[in-house]
Amino acid sequence: MKSINQIQEEIVDDFSLFDDWMQKYEYIIDLGKKLPLIEEDFKTDEYLIKGCQSKVWLKAYPEGDRVYFKADSDAVITKGIIALLISVLSGQKSEDIANADLYFIEKIGLMEHLSPTRSNGLNSMIRQMRYYGVGIQTKEKEV
Amino acid sequence: MKVKQESILMKGTRSVERAREDFPILSTEMNGRPLVFLDSAASSQKPISVIQAINYYYREQNANVHRGVYALSQKATDLFEMGRRRVRDFINAPSEKEIIFVRGATEAINLVAQSYGGHFFREGQEIILSQLEHHSNIVPWQLIAEKKGMQIRVIPVNKKGELQIEILEEWLSENTAIVAVNHISNALGTINPVREIIAKARNFDVPVLIDGAQAMAHGPVDVQELGADFYVFSGHKMFGPTGVGVLWGREELLEKMPPWQGGGEMIHTVSFEKTTYNELPFKFEAGTPNIAGVIGLSEAIAYLGEFNFEEIAVYEKGLLDYCVKKLTQIPGMQLVGTAKSKASVVSFLVDGLHPYDVGIILDKMGIAVRTGHHCTQPLMEYLGIPGTIRASMAFYNNREDVDRLVEGVAKAQMMLS
Numbered sequence A: 001m002k003s004i005n006q007i008q009e010e011i012v013d014d015f016s017l018f019d020d021w022m023q024k025y026e027y028i029i030d031l032g033k034k035l036p037l038i039e040e041d042f043k044t045d046e047y048l049i050k051g052c053q054s055k056v057w058l059k060a061y062p063e064g065d066r067v068y069f070k071a072d073s074d075a076v077i078t079k080g081i082i083a084l085l086i087s088v089l090s091g092q093k094s095e096d097i098a099n100a101d102l103y104f105i106e107k108i109g110l111m112e113h114l115s116p117t118r119s120n121g122l123n124s125m126i127r128q129m130r131y132y133g134v135g136i137q138t139k140e141k142e143v
Numbered sequence B: 001m002k003v004k005q006e007s008i009l010m011k012g013t014r015s016v017e018r019a020r021e022d023f024p025i026l027s028t029e030m031n032g033r034p035l036v037f038l039d040s041a042a043s044s045q046k047p048i049s050v051i052q053a054i055n056y057y058y059r060e061q062n063a064n065v066h067r068g069v070y071a072l073s074q075k076a077t078d079l080f081e082m083g084r085r086r087v088r089d090f091i092n093a094p095s096e097k098e099i100i101f102v103r104g105a106t107e108a109i110n111l112v113a114q115s116y117g118g119h120f121f122r123e124g125q126e127i128i129l130s131q132l133e134h135h136s137n138i139v140p141w142q143l144i145a146e147k148k149g150m151q152i153r154v155i156p157v158n159k160k161g162e163l164q165i166e167i168l169e170e171w172l173s174e175n176t177a178i179v180a181v182n183h184i185s186n187a188l189g190t191i192n193p194v195r196e197i198i199a200k201a202r203n204f205d206v207p208v209l210i211d212g213a214q215a216m217a218h219g220p221v222d223v224q225e226l227g228a229d230f231y232v233f234s235g236h237k238m239f240g241p242t243g244v245g246v247l248w249g250r251e252e253l254l255e256k257m258p259p260w261q262g263g264g265e266m267i268h269t270v271s272f273e274k275t276t277y278n279e280l281p282f283k284f285e286a287g288t289p290n291i292a293g294v295i296g297l298s299e300a301i302a303y304l305g306e307f308n309f310e311e312i313a314v315y316e317k318g319l320l321d322y323c324v325k326k327l328t329q330i331p332g333m334q335l336v337g338t339a340k341s342k343a344s345v346v347s348f349l350v351d352g353l354h355p356y357d358v359g360i361i362l363d364k365m366g367i368a369v370r371t372g373h374h375c376t377q378p379l380m381e382y383l384g385i386p387g388t389i390r391a392s393m394a395f396y397n398n399r400e401d402v403d404r405l406v407e408g409v410a411k412a413q414m415m416l417s
């Protein structure tokens, strides 16, 4: 399995091929459209992360010292960015998730999507993903 | 008693066609494209004269008001009080005492709910609002209703976004504490039949508060002619600065209302045994007011006075019709709010597209619109939609802005579907 930073580097490389915002967003939209990231059954309040503009659902599956994520959104651009985040974080070690420096977001020029004024739920989603990482870590330490 | 002042409105001779040039921000860029600003319902842009007045005030006229004996303080006080007179003229209020400066529409509504409501509302009474209200005209009433044990009733809308006010015949009674509705809906642009609402309420001596936040940028409001008891608005939606707004109330009511916030300015004498309050309007203006804000608002009113409001109304109607015509040529276009009487606000959805996604693509193209629920969640819930894309126009917008919007929406549709 590639490390978080290896995957981030690959994403940054992919995005360096785009000349303008349109190509970049078309790619993100494509990612967003490609697959249902979560089963319809999980699109419930239990998994809902409150964003005021777009909705985000997140479910974590711990397996040993790793955590897998599934997530979804009703807005396709948000969903595309979620797909990127999942490709970076899902299946990684919990402590790596908790401590990850997600620099690729800034490098590929998507920082604006994490601004609180966008209120699209992405910020809270990342925070929640880290909590899952921390949660498992601390549990382990208690044993 | 009805007093008609010589209004500074309607006399202007400048044509709106050139107004755009007065707004420096409209010749800037956003994301590398010339800015198309279609979010004036959230906050309007400011003309250069307003920006300069505020700048000049801080450079050469700044001092606290109503206090200093020195010339500078006197000057600042004069400017501040001139602002009050201009507001009075602008809404044709009978007296300057009825013009209370606040932070904005939200604060004005809270003031009335807490002071008037706190004093006069009784357990078991009803507050009547409408389905079209902004959260600012819902939550302050919920707070006081909760405290007093009152009910809130909501005037329904039809699918076009028009209030169904016939229901008032049934609902209004001696048990109605107040009716509070907006003049123009921020989410849909519906111009509400406030005159009829006020007339119906009159029959039962029920006071009426009109939330005029969206109205002031679109046309003159004559509070005496309207006959409301309270009228509130924000400076920043009428080409003035943020942080300043107005509560207008009938003097007779304001006199009976207890102060809301305590502090400097609002007192006459203070002792630990007994404090006496200043007279209107100062009774409701605790603490140092937003002096620069009032001066900016005052300048915005002077600026509006250069135009003819009838011409502005015709111009905006033309823009609205053009925008609706152009947008409806896009396949899958779904206009939200098609009331007969509308201000230059167009809320819409495109089949299969999330408003947020459309907003992002438009942003990249230099087009500023608002997406989401527009602080009207109960309305969105009623309409069964999560939100809309809203383009709101002022008289500084033009057909080119509309063309760019339509082009942007078409492109968003191409990219997203």
Ligand SMILES: Cc1ncc(COP(=O)(O)O)c(C=O)c1O
Residues within 6 Å of the ligand: B041, B042, B103, B104, B105, B106, B107, B134, B136, B137, B182, B184, B185, B186, B211, B213, B214, B234, B375
């Ligand atoms: C109809 C309406 N009422 C009240 C408000 C609140 O205004 P402010 O935030 O300036 O107090 C707004 C602002 O969006 C509005 O549109």
